[in-house]
């Protein structure tokens with residue numbers, strides 16, 4: 001297998017894929033694949049419940065939070081959040097730090113007045129706003145932000161204080177990368193396809209008291225309460241994704257949990273940024289404290305070399321280093337499942353590539 005620096009779907013732990021492969025045709029002696037099993041069977045319900053418990057253990061999720069395993073990606077959450085959390089209010093506050101938070105704002109505007117509490121558009125999204133810059137609106141239903149902008153490579157280095165309204169976070173690209181105090185949040189959501197499992201599954205962690213007051217006309221599939229009351233089995237859930245997420249959670253526990261992962265992630269990111277900063281040949285414009293430890297975008301001083309960089313990297317087994325189509329440049333996504341050896345190999349390649357151009 002090659003080193004996969006894809007931003008999403010991202011790398012999965014090899015050990016997990018091997019385990020899934022070993023039991024793909026015959027899950028635990030049942031004579032059928034987990035994909036072919038009824039979601040209502042005792043066996044599957046056991047797998048689903050264990051995955052939830054493992055996620056609760058890994059993140060320290062308090063008992064008064066529901067954990068939902070849904071579909072529709074983080075993009076569906078851009079709508080579900082306002083549909084469920086406005087609770088009679090007419091507006092909500094959003095922090096604008098780049099492309100993904102911008103998309104969340106745009107979608108939420110279909111349902112309510114959305115105030116941008118702070119934006120870093122002015123510096124081309126190369127930092128996050130300070131707490132003191134947040135302009136919270138009296139009467140807003142909640143404050144939404146994106147903990148890690150996957151495309152810009154900008155990550156919050158603090159949890160915003162939302163005053164007495166719930167804080168809502170899109171953690172799609174950095175969930176489970178560092179420990180977070182879940183009790184600071186009203187709701188956390190994440191598409192699975194970066195640090196959790198395959199695409200098609202979306203995890204939502206929501207404080208119980210916030211659900212059950214949806215906007216009139218909300219489809220039942222967009223109602224958190226309906227999913228919570230049905231243990232995320234209101235309809236057929238994404239059974240394979242949920243199972244695979246469970247294997248990833250068990251793998252994470254074997255690695256020492258989120259604390260151990262965070263130490264490794266910080267080390268991986270620090271050495272990659274150090275290599276970028278060590279030369280004028282590579283660049284990253286993001287404020288040091290807001291540099292993402294999951295998605296590391298970088299540019300080459302001479303953009304005409306990008307194609308050759310990508311070709312040679314690929315020839316050495318390093319895949320998906322091309323930046324997002326909207327911004328160009330390079331991007332190395334170094335999620336939990338990307339081994340440190342991949343980062344070392346990339347750094348070594350970058351240094352050789354630079355020398356070759358001199």
Ligand code: PLP
Nearest residue numbers: 008073074075100150172173191
């Ligand atoms: N939010 C963030 C931070 C993302 O990185 C992404 C996707 O890559 C999304 C939202 C959209 O997620 P999905 O494709 O699961 O709808």
